[in-house]
Amino acid sequence: MNREAAADMDTADLEQQLAKGQALLRVGDVRRAGELGAGMLERFPQSTSAYEFMGDVLLLGGDSAKARAHFKRALELEPANADAERKFASALLNLSQSELDRRMAQSLAAGSVIAPPRDPERSRNAVVAALLFPGLGQLYNRQYAKGLTVFVAAAVGLMLLFNGLVVGPWGRVTREAGDTPLSFSEQMRLVGLVIAAMATWYKLLLLLGLLGFLTVYAYCIYDAYTVAHAQFARGKGRG
Structure with a gap:
């Protein structure tokens, strides 16, 4: 099997995995979607789509910080990706309440106060x-x-x-x-x-x-x- 054929198979497999992951998210199965996303990142570490998908999973799971990190990595791999840029900005505006409390506590302990994000x-x-x-x-x-x-x-x-x-x-x-x-x-x-x-x-x-x-x-x-x-x-x- 030549290199181009192998690349085509990898692309088709990735698209199939992404479609399966989106189906899991639509039914609210964030846990299984997360497991699938972790597997995709392991197999396709240079895939912007895989990082975007994992960011979606983490954002739905309430982990805005990790979601931002994945969207940021997707932008690093593909700087012109407008969809990843939009999702990164959305993640910035969707800090969970627990994360807000944690940041505020850290700020108070350091003797300063950070302004909460605006909606x-x-x-x-x-x-x-x-x-x-x-x-x-x-x-x-x-x-x-x-x-x-x-x-x-x-x-x-x-x-x-x-x-x-x-x-x-x-x-x-x-x-x-x-x-x-x-x-x-x-x-x-x-x-x-x-x-x-x-x-x-x-x-x-x-x-x-x-x-x-x-x-x-x-x-x-x-x-x-x-x-x-x-x-x-x-x-x-x-x-």
């Missing part, structure tokens, strides 16, 4: 929810009482501001114009005059209300992000 997807989702409307980020983080309170208060405040800055002045212009047709630009000019003619204390009240709403809006975004990060660090994130 960008969860934090991003919380920020997006908070950007949509105040309180939604808190609801996403399961802070139901806080989220509902902020949502209702912000909704009421926004309606009052809208009434004071838009509905009220526009309604006055419409009433005073009567049946006289006005272009949109004329209506906007008259609305501006109505707002300018408002009492100083009323304009100040509207300004304070607007600043208050924007402050709550900004705080809710910050709070949603920090709480989502803290929940992930405690192992309570939804994933």
Whole structure:
């Protein structure tokens, strides 16, 4: 048997073993998949696919550190492997809680504190929810009482501001114009005059209300992000 034929047989055997391993992972048999992966690495020590597979097994088994090592080895063997690079990055973000506790204990013993890893997807989702409307980020983080309170208060405040800055002045212009047709630009000019003619204390009240709403809006975004990060660090994130 020539060398090329032997290489083809090895490749076919490796693909068969990988398919069998993936089938084991699909049914949740991590132990047997791990045994199969160890055998593949012994037979094919230069196979990127074998290291990737073993990394998948270890990650599912909760050993993020060893999973990262296998994905890193796959990248060393094939630097252009985008799939291995993605899995390596994923393993960095999936530290098990026991590993977090161990690292924190080691850090405290050394007299320093390490920051827990961030979960960008969860934090991003919380920020997006908070950007949509105040309180939604808190609801996403399961802070139901806080989220509902902020949502209702912000909704009421926004309606009052809208009434004071838009509905009220526009309604006055419409009433005073009567049946006289006005272009949109004329209506906007008259609305501006109505707002300018408002009492100083009323304009100040509207300004304070607007600043208050924007402050709550900004705080809710910050709070949603920090709480989502803290929940992930405690192992309570939804994933």
